[in-house]
Amino acid sequence: MQQLSVTKVWNSENLQDAMPSTAFARDQGLLRGWGVFETMLAVGSEVPLWSRHWARLQRGAQQLEIPLLPELVFRQALQQTLAVAATTLPKIRTAANCYRVRLTVTAGDGDLWMLPGETPMCVLSASSCAAPLPLSEQSGLSLLTYPQPFFALPILQGCKHTSYLPWLMAARYARHHGCDDAGLLDPTGNLIETSHRNLFVWRDEQLWTPPLSSGCLPGIMRGLLLECADRLGIRVCEQPLTLVDAMGAQHIFLTSAVSVCQAVKKWDEQSFPTSAWPQALQDLEQELRRVLDVVPFG
Numbered sequence: 001m002q003q004l005s006v007t008k009v010w011n012s013e014n015l016q017d018a019m020p021s022t023a024f025a026r027d028q029g030l031l032r033g034w035g036v037f038e039t040m041l042a043v044g045s046e047v048p049l050w051s052r053h054w055a056r057l058q059r060g061a062q063q064l065e066i067p068l069l070p071e072l073v074f075r076q077a078l079q080q081t082l083a084v085a086a087t088t089l090p091k092i093r094t095a096a097n098c099y100r101v102r103l104t105v106t107a108g109d110g111d112l113w114m115l116p117g118e119t120p121m122c123v124l125s126a127s128s129c130a131a132p133l134p135l136s137e138q139s140g141l142s143l144l145t146y147p148q149p150f151f152a153l154p155i156l157q158g159c160k161h162t163s164y165l166p167w168l169m170a171a172r173y174a175r176h177h178g179c180d181d182a183g184l185l186d187p188t189g190n191l192i193e194t195s196h197r198n199l200f201v202w203r204d205e206q207l208w209t210p211p212l213s214s215g216c217l218p219g220i221m222r223g224l225l226l227e228c229a230d231r232l233g234i235r236v237c238e239q240p241l242t243l244v245d246a247m248g249a250q251h252i253f254l255t256s257a258v259s260v261c262q263a264v265k266k267w268d269e270q271s272f273p274t275s276a277w278p279q280a281l282q283d284l285e286q287e288l289r290r291v292l293d294v295v296p297f298g
Contacts, residue, residue, distance in 0.1 A: 005127035006085045010077050027121050029106025033163035034116070036060035040220075041258045041292065042099040042126065045082050048292045049257065050075070052220050057105065060159040066107050066120055074103070077124055085126040100129040100258050104162065132260040132292075135253060135285055140265025140274040141180040143194065145243060146170045149187040152215035160217060171195035181254070183243070183267065190214060190240045197254035197262065198222040201246050202281060208245070211238040221255040221288070228287040234280050251277060260292065261285055 008015050029035035038053040047053065054071055061068045078101070085099055102125050108117025150166065167184075174182040174195065181194040193199055193216040201208045207229065210216050229236045246252060252264035252272050263274040277285075 005125050006081055006088060007123065007125040008077065008081050008084075009121070009123050010073075015077055015080055026109045027106055028108060028110050028116060029104070029121060029162055032107075033161070033165075034064065034066070035104060035106035035121075035162035036064060036066060036160055037102060037104040037162055038160065039257055040101045040103065041129075041132070041260075042078075042082055042101045043293055044097045045079065045086065047078065047101065049220055049224065050078075052223065053103075053257070056160060056218065056220065057103070060161060061105060061120075063155070063159045064107070064161065066105060066116055067118070068105065068120065069122065074122070077122070078103070081124050081126050085128070089126070089128045098129050098131050099126045101126045106162065129258060132258070132289070134289075135261055135263050135277055135281070136275065138263045138274060140263040140272070141254065142178070143181050143183050143264055143267040144174055144177055144179045145268055146173060146182040146184055146195070150184040150192055150215070151186055152192075157215055158212065158218050167195045183246070185243065186214060189242055191243065191246060192216045194254055197256045197259075199241075199246075200225070200253050200255065201241060201249040202251040202253075202278065203245070203249040205278075207234065207236040207281075208241055208249075209236060209238055210241055214240065219255060220257045221260060224291065225255055225261075225284065225288060228291070229284055232280070232283055232287060234284055251281065253281075260288055 008017065010016065036057055038057050040047045040049065040053050058068060082099060104123045106121045108120045110117045170182040170184060174180065181197060183194055184192045186192055191199060191210050192214045193210065198216060198219040199209060212218055226236055246267065247270045249272065252267065254262045254264065264272055265274050266272065
């Protein structure tokens with residue numbers, strides 16, 4: 001059977017293939033969902049946006065009072081894992097040599113249920129993935145609106161934490177109804193994000209996206225897109241958006257660290273074009289891909 005992913009577990013001393021059974025049984029991440037994680041795009045042996053992921057991981061760990069190992073430990077573990085992946089995993093569109101990497105850090109083996117361990121438990125996995133397709137080459141995603149309101153607890157807002165069940169259930173709801181993702185609304189009816197992507201709407205010759213105050217995750221690609229748009233002189237309005245606002249859009253796309261930009265072709269009963277993208281969005285996507293150093297257009 002072909003190997004599909006590489007998974008490594010480590011502490012401050014070494015990298016290994018499995019978590020010690022005693023530590024696994026007492027791990028605060030497993031028992032209580034006490035942990036943070038990052039999902040990253042690796043191109044070859046590098047993670048182009050590592051510094052941004054590391055900064056967010058640090059903020060989340062501090063927010064949840066999880067002690068972190070030095071950055072060098074993470075970088076060395078990442079490089080070793082990608083080296084193993086390069087020699088053992090099947091390639092998909094080998095010209096790009098891309099991997100989906102997930103780094104999870106839990107509060108470790110604590111003696112009491114409310115205390116983190118002295119050393120966090122760290123798990124790193126890598127799997128081959130296709131190079132992100134340009135918007136113009138995508139067939140588009142189907143969304144539906146999740147019927148239950150969402151809200152982020154203040155203590156968890158802005159943190160990419162492993163207590164992810166509400167978002168997982170929204171994603172499963174979408175799949176059960178034949179869709180790719182679910183749009184999430186807060187109790188007042190304003191859009192937040194989707195179950196695992198940030199949301200951008202093109203209407204009135206500019207981009208719109210929910211503000212961080214909505215409770216959406218400060219996505220790595222979201223942040224990079226805002227910076228690129230500013231450099232290119234493309235106006236982005238970060239303000240509350242309703243479902244009605246989204247339905248009046250000319251184009252909708254989602255962002256994530258691994259897929260970059262993903263076109264939306266349908267949301268509930270409303271269809272959106274996945275071709276004839278405005279030149280401003282083409283320039284913006286080109287700049288994103290340049291920063292990521294993935295397969296160029298054409």
